[in-house]
Amino acid sequence: DAGVTQSPTHLIKTRGQHVTLRCSPISGHKSVSWYQQVLGQGPQFIFQYYEKEERGRGNFPDRFSARQFPNYSSELNVNALLLGDSALYLCASSTGTGVMNTEAFFGQGTRLTVV
Amino acid sequence: AQSVTQLDSQVPVFEEAPVELRCNYSSSVSVYLFWYVQYPNQGLQLLLKYLSGSTLVESINGFEAEFNKSQTSFHLRKPSVHISDTAEYFCAVLRMDSNYQLIWGAGTKLIIKP
Numbered sequence A: 001d002a003g004v005t006q007s008p009t010h011l012i013k014t015r016g017q018h019v020t021l022r023c024s025p026i027s028g029h030k031s032v033s034w035y036q037q038v039l040g041q042g043p044q045f046i047f048q049y050y051e052k053e054e055r056g057r058g059n060f061p062d063r064f065s066a067r068q069f070p071n072y073s074s075e076l077n078v079n080a081l082l083l084g085d086s087a088l089y090l091c092a093s094s095t096g097t098g099v100m101n102t103e104a105f106f107g108q109g110t111r112l113t114v115v
Numbered sequence B: 001a002q003s004v005t006q007l008d009s010q011v012p013v014f015e016e017a018p019v020e021l022r023c024n025y026s027s028s029v030s031v032y033l034f035w036y037v038q039y040p041n042q043g044l045q046l047l048l049k050y051l052s053g054s055t056l057v058e059s060i061n062g063f064e065a066e067f068n069k070s071q072t073s074f075h076l077r078k079p080s081v082h083i084s085d086t087a088e089y090f091c092a093v094l095r096m097d098s099n100y101q102l103i104w105g106a107g108t109k110l111i112i113k114p
Helices: none
Strands: A005-007 A010-013 A019-024 A031-037 A044-050 A053-057 A064-068 A074-078 A087-094 A110-114 B003-005 B010-014 B019-021 B024-026 B031-038 B044-050 B056-058 B064-068 B073-078 B087-095 B102-104 B108-113
Touching: A005 A087, A010 A019, A019 A087, A019 A110, A031 A074, A031 B102, A044 A064, A044 A074, A044 B102, A074 A087, B003 B087, B003 B102, B010 B019, B019 B108, B024 B073, B031 B064, B031 B073, B044 B056, B044 B064, B044 B073, B073 B087
Parallel strands: A010 A110, B010 B108
Antiparallel strands: A005 A019, A019 A074, A031 A044, A031 A087, A044 A053, A064 A074, A087 A110, B003 B024, B019 B073, B031 B044, B031 B087, B056 B064, B064 B073, B087 B102, B087 B108
């Protein structure tokens, strides 16, 4: 059974550009969360989606947006990229939200470098 | 506001020696507690979790963690480490209220010396 898959694995973008990161959850999982992990720090929560609705949002600017599709896959979009957006972006899937979200399965991440 | 503190960014230890990785948290509401492990070039994996019941929880590979409510701690321990335990370990908390986000510590790199 496939785990959480993220694409692309690596990406280099220029300041001001736009980027779209993709995530496919484990089959049967309806919740997808996105995290940003800057080198040397723990992950920071960006968004959670459940059944195609946003259920949680972290302290990130409006340049960050996401959506979830009917097949529960998800996209994270970042506009007007800044150098500080360089990070590992992690996607996690789980069966539900809140108390059901007690085990999140993580993909290997997308390494975004902004130059 | 809630936060998770992992005081040690790196912990070097000799193979077969015991280890403790420290985690303290602050939260205005009750929380669930987790330890995740990230092996080199791999994604995060759940190591163990505390939801309720016994305050001592164990993983399948010999790690254990004890929830101490009075000290707001969830330290991770292993009595004898192996070279394969080399990884970065992250402590995380999940609020029991309607906020769904995991709050993470900065991570502790466990370095096993032969």
